[in-house]
Amino acid sequence: MVGPLNRKPQPSGATRRTAVGLILGAPLLGACSSVQQSFGQFSNPFSSPQPEAGPAGPQQQPLAVGTGQVKVGVILPLSAAGNAGVAAQSMKNAAEMALAEFQNPNIQLLIKDDGGSPQGASQATQQALGEGAEIILGPLFAQSVPAVAQQTRAKGVSVIAFSTDSSVAGRGVYLLSFLPESDVNRIVDYSAGIGKKSFAALLPDNAYGNVVEAAFKQAAARKGRIVAFEKYGADRSAAVRTVSQSLGQADALFMADDGDSVVAAADALTAAGVNLRNIQLLGTGLWDNPRVFGSPALQGGLYAAPDPSGFRSFAGRYRTKYGGEPVRTATLAYDAVALVAALSRTQGAQRFAAETLTNPSGFAGIDGLFRFRSDGTNERGLAVMKVGQGGSTPVAGSPKSFGA
Known part of the structure; x- marks a missing residue:
């Protein structure tokens, strides 16, 4: 087990979070009475707009931050157009914030712009490795991960990428992202624990739905049984009709889709004569x-997500430092930098070895517990949230440790 970090003093009222494996995120502050709901939104990782690189490719100048001896490559689509570039800048800020908040870190960040393209990611990785990077943080997009891995595997260097597509994980390539599989396992396990073991499911027929389907079928088979399962495309009427006919045999209905689509599905079920208050609704x-x-x-529905208090505290510090709001995925960059800084301090020559990164005790970051599996995917300790008017409230907190 890796010991806790030494952190800079935090504002009064801060409380120290429980140590598991390694403490990464700054201590949580007292719960805020009002937080913009947009802070907690998770977009569908499989339907995000594709990055658009400028015609000349990456434009950002190389940047080194920090003076430590351990060099860490950070690869982000800083010059990509639209939301990709905005997200990259926010994640860069968060990475630098982690470095500033960590007490005397022995790392230097080599920040590289990949322009949002696999070619740019390959070039950025080559540059970082040439400058002595011992580990690579990034890239953000799934299509760029194999290009990075091709460079790093030849050098025996590990990658902590931010993609949500678990198919790009693998030997030496770990994903520090919010994977749908963790959501599914947490919500199915919780619902079974409160006696809901006969499941119906209504899922989108797309890449996200396919990933969720595989995880749901495994989890439901482990905890109970599936009495109805349907997927829908642009027209969900047939799927809604089929599922509605079987809901009398189910005590939980699992619907995994983005906000607009899950509301439309719930409205379609209601229009078909289903009283959704008679069944426990579950989501991601x-x-x-x-x-x-x-x-x-959807009132009273349950879904799995990181405990929002960690992001509230992080967002407050981010606003103070940068004068704006962080993107939701900014915590990934913060936790990645905090992790490598901590491992550099405590683990010596084995700091980025596979057995170090896959410590089964895991690590505690901004969004709670996480640990890397040997296949490169991750497991997160998630809270269970209950939908209410104007927001959500936790009905089960994040676990303090990973079970056996």
Whole structure:
């Protein structure tokens, strides 16, 4: 087990979070009475706009931050157009914030712009490795991960990427992202624990739905049985009709889609004559959306997501430092930098070895516990949230340790 970090003093009222494996995120502050709901929104990782690189490729100048001896490559689409570039800048800020908040870190960040393209990611990785990077943080997009891995595996260097597509994980490539599989396992396990073991499911027929389907079928078979399962495309009427006919045999209905789509599915079920108050509704982190909170049909629904208090504290510090709001994925960059800084301090020559990164005790970051599996995917300790008017409240907190 890796010991806790030494952190800079925090504002009064801060409390120290429980140590598991390694403490990364700054201590949580007292709960805020009002937080913009947009802080907690998780977008569908499989339907995000594709990055658009400029015609000349990456434009950002190379940047080194910090003076430590351990060099860490950070690869982000800083010059990509639209939301990709905005997210990259926010994640860069968070990475630098982690370095500033960690007490005397012995790392130097080699920040590289990949322009949002696999070619740019390959070039950025080559540059970082040439400058002595011992580990690579990034890239953000799934299509760029194999290009990075091709460079790093030849050098025996590990990668901690931010993609949500678990198919790009693998030997030496670990994903520090919010994977749908963790959401599914947490919500199915919780619902079984409160006696809901006969499941119906209504899922989108897309890449996200396919990933969720595989995880749900495994989890439901482990905890109970599936009495109805349907997927829908642009027209969900047939799937809704089929599922509605079987809900009398189910005590939980699992719907995993983004805010607009899950509200539309719930409204379609209601229009088909289903009283959704007679069944426990279940969802994933995509439910963390104002549209869901405002839907009368989804009130009382349960979904799995990181405990929002960690992000509230992080966002407050980010606003103070940068004068703006962080993107939701900014915590990934913060935790990645905090992790490598801590491992550099405590683990010596084995700091980025596979057995170090896959410590089964895991690590405690901004969004709670996480640990890397040997296949490169991750497991997160998630809270269970209950949908209410105007927001959500936790009905089960994040675990303090990973079970056996």
